[in-house]
Amino acid sequence: MIERLSATPEGIAAAAALLDAGGIAAFPTDTVYGIGCRAGDDAALARLFAAKRRPAEKQVPILAASLEQASALGYAVDDRVRALAARWWPGPLTLVLGAQEGAASRSQAFRVPDHPVALSLIERSGPLATSSANRSGEPETYDADDVLVAFADDDLLDAVVDGGRAPGGRASTVIDMSGPGARIVREGPITREQLAETVGRID
Incomplete structure (x- = not known):
């Protein structure tokens, strides 16, 4: 049975404890509800893919509370990335960062969501x-x-944090900063022209 947790400090603490123990939980973001597990927990990630019925070879983005959290996972942060994060995080910009030593993959997408419940959960859980x-x-x-209706027919999702209705809207702009240049992967609310004001030329 999926546990329904309130978006109170107690509910968020319970969700963080569940995630720390290898669980998966749903929570509101600044667009839709997301389903997440601790970054680097391969067993929990496998359950997440199974819950979504999604091929396991497809990488998923990581939601962080800060650029420092992304760097701590082993991904490269340079002055261009810092400038983009300073201007657009929290918000609808996903940054694809290149790996440094110790990273789990060659590149990884990161975003800081502009939603108080999501941020509170990530600050507690990582x-x-x-x-x-x-x-x-x-x-x-x-x-x-x-969420409860969508995942009602199995026990793979452990909990949902009820933070009210998510606002919807367009998916984030995705920009690949993993190489020497900058490349738009997906158009979104932040335009190419706005990004170019921060990083210069975009391929």
Whole structure:
């Protein structure tokens, strides 16, 4: 049975403890509800993919509370990345960062969500590998009731933090900063022109 937790300090602490123990939880973000597990917990990530019925070879982004959390996982942060994060985080910008020694993959997408519940949870639990809280190919979820319906037929999702209705909106802009240049991977709310004001030329 999926545990429904309130978006209070006590509920967020309970969700963080569940994540620390290898669980997976859903929570609101600044677009839709997400489903996440501790970054680097391979067993929990496998459960997340199983819950979504999504191929395990597809990488998922990591939601962090700060650029320092991304760097601590072994990914490269340079002056361009710092400038982008200073201007657009928290917010609708996903940064793809290149690996340094000790990183789990050659590159990784990171974002800091602009939502108080998500940020509170990540600050307590650490960075979370996160995907949208829905079965692969099915509609996205916008509140805890949606999540409970979407994952009702198995026991892979442990809990949902009920933070009210997520605001919706466009998915984030994704920019690849893992190499010497900058490349737009996905258009979103932040335009190429706005990004170029910060990093200069974009391929």
